[in-house]
Amino acid sequence: LVFTMQSGQTLSVTPNHPLLRADGSMDVASNFKTNDSLVKLGGQLDPIVSIESIQYFGKVYNLFVKSSVPQENIVVTNGYLN
Secondary structure, X not given: OEEEEOOOOEEEOOOOOEEEEOOOOEEEHHHOOOOOEEEEOOOOEEXXXXXXXXXXXXXXXXXXXXXXXXXXXXXXXXXXXX
């Protein structure tokens, strides 16, 4: 999925990639819709203006973390909390 944000930035993730919602909850990328917001580093909200589903062939990287508590495992990808 390629998210295009109001700020002009883009974020490319797999459909099952966890992202932080504006309310602080975690959800998979495929559940986000236009007008939802992603959270940028520093807490700023950035509304989604479009989501495009594309075919991708290449490497993707999955991180495995020690804790099962999502809030203990937040990482930053292209400036967005996930």
